[in-house]
Amino acid sequence: MSPQKQHAEQCPEPLAYPFWTTEGLGLHPDYRELRDKPLARVRLPYGEDAWLVTGHEDVRAVLSDARFSLSEAVRRDHPRISPMPRVGGGLIAIDAPDHTRMRSLLSKEFTARRIEHLRDRVRENADELLDRMVETGPPADLVEDFAFPLPMTLICELVGVPYEDHHHVRAWADTVCAGNAAPEVIQEKAGAFFERMNGWVAARREEPADDLLTVLIRACDQDGTLSERELSELLNEVLIGGFVTTTNQIANFFSLLLLRPDGDQDLLARLRAEPGLVPKAVEELLRYVPLLNGLILPRYALEDIELGGVLIRAGEAVVVSQAAANRDPGVFPDPDQLVLDRSGAAHVSFGYGTHYCLGAHLARLELQVALERVATRMPGLRLGVPVEKLRWRSKEFFSGLRELPVAW
Ligand code: HEM
Structure with missing residues (x-):
């Protein structure tokens, strides 16, 4: 390792991070300042300082390098927006070999082929929701009436949770995603949610079915490959x-399509006229929307690692901004333009490497069906309130709308 590499002590005062965007889905302008700097020191509201990585290639390098550890982050006072360190465990909090063992139990349930079989079912669900909206008549809230129930119904079905219980999942997700809940509140809600979950597991132990609960219970009880x-x-x-990200994205996508950032072009009408464009449009919208506020779980360097001319020392934290990487001008020409038929490099909105989103095929399917069905079924869809009246969630894990009033 060459001694002249820049390292943490040589950096100026860390920047306050995340760069919160209060409204809309623009990329915060502070990211542009960082375009020429491979890495910057940042300080989040809680936890240790970190290196922020924003370039497309560097983000992929971090996400695919096992020397950047996730399980180490769980042991440390990791940089975060919430007072409480991450709760819940799961794949995203562990490294190989445990990660490999646990992911392999689920990955066969989420392959492109398996998920493609669900397309008709998802279309049916989408049409039922749209029928209900049409029957009731405008105005409607596209979040409550469509973007939320579409993925929630599906994930409850796939997992094997009775849909009548979905509000328990939603209440727990709201607490986790708000980012500002007090630790006592999180503990209490976590207790209630996991107790409810024990009920679902117990019921499925009695009566196995064709769902994920049964797959995981079998791994636990028969194969011994999974602990309780x-x-x-x-x-x-x-x-x-399985629902939070997709719900937010469906509403975010429609807000963009309805606001027509591409001059006067009616983007929904274009999708209606060219349904073959939908898969590409979904990828472009995934690239364009800064969904995650740069806040996937940080990684910790297990040894000294050089990245972009900077020396990241063993034990230092690294956060990546997928939002910034997705607007890297060296990779995406005119990165701040939404170009529905853009081709070329892939976005990193589903991550990259070993922890690449398990539900990426499912999310893509839901997003494609949502665009296709709404474009087809709701010609003339428009915002039901002036743009300034849209209520964006601020300082939460995900960028998104509280509601999306629409008329048609
Ligand atoms: C638009 C929708 C979605 C987006 C943008 C998204 C984004 C992501 C990202 C960025 C990661 C990697 C995080 C990291 O490396 O730290 C991830 C992992 C994961 N996602 Fe998604 N996700 C979406 C939908 C879903 C759905 C529908 C499911 C349901 C199964 C899901 C389940 C998971 C799981 C289990 C992981 C952990 C994978 C691992 O660590 O091996 N996601 N997701």
Whole structure:
């Protein structure tokens, strides 16, 4: 390692991070300042200082290098936006070999082929929700009436949680994602949620079915490849991950399409006229929306590692911004333009490497069906309130809308 590499002590005062965007889905301008700097020192509201990585290539390098550890982050006072360190465990909090063992139990349930079989079922669900909206008539809230129930119904079905119980999942997810809940509140809600989960597990032990609960219970009881605690952690991760991100993205996508950032072009009309464009449009919208506020769980360097001319010392934390990487001008020409038929490099919105999103195929399917069905079924869809009246969630884990009033 060459001694002249820049390291933490040579850096100026850390920047306050995240760069919160209060409204809309623009990339915070402070990221642009960092475009020429491979890494910056940052200080989050809680936990240790970290290196922030924003370039597309560097982000992929961090996410695919096993020397950057996730389980170490759980042991440390990791940089975060919430007073309480991360709760819940799951795949995203562990390294190989445990990660490999646990992920292999689930990955065969989420392959592209398996998920593609669900397309008709998801279309049916989407059409039922849209029928209900049409029947009731405008205005409607696209979040409550469509973006939330579509993925929630599906993930409850796949996991084997009775849909009548979905509000327990939602209440727990709301607490976790708000980011500012007091530790006592989180503890209390976690207790209630995991108790409820024990009920779902017990019921499925009595009566196995064709669902994820049964797959995981079998791994626990028959094969011994999963502990009871790991079973709860995986269920928690899949249930929360299985709807929160997709719900936010469906609403975010429609807000962008309805606001027509591409001049006067009616983007929904274009998707209606060119349904073959939908998969590409979904990828471009995934790239464009800064969903995660740069806050996937930080990694910790297990040894000294050089990245972009900077020496990251063993034991230092690294946070990556997928949002910034997705707007890297060296990789995406005109990165701040939404170009529905963009081709070229892949975004990193589902992560990269070993922890690449387990539900990526499922999320893509839901997002594609959502765009296709709404474009087809709701011609003339428009915002139901002036843009300034849209209520964006601020300082939470995910960028998104509290509601999306629409008319047609
Ligand atoms: C638009 C929707 C979604 C987005 C943007 C998204 C994003 C991500 C990202 C960025 C990661 C990697 C985090 C990291 O490396 O630290 C991840 C992991 C994960 N996601 Fe998703 N996700 C989405 C939908 C889903 C769905 C529908 C599921 C349901 C199964 C899911 C389950 C998971 C799980 C279990 C992991 C952990 C994988 C591992 O660590 O091996 N996600 N997701």
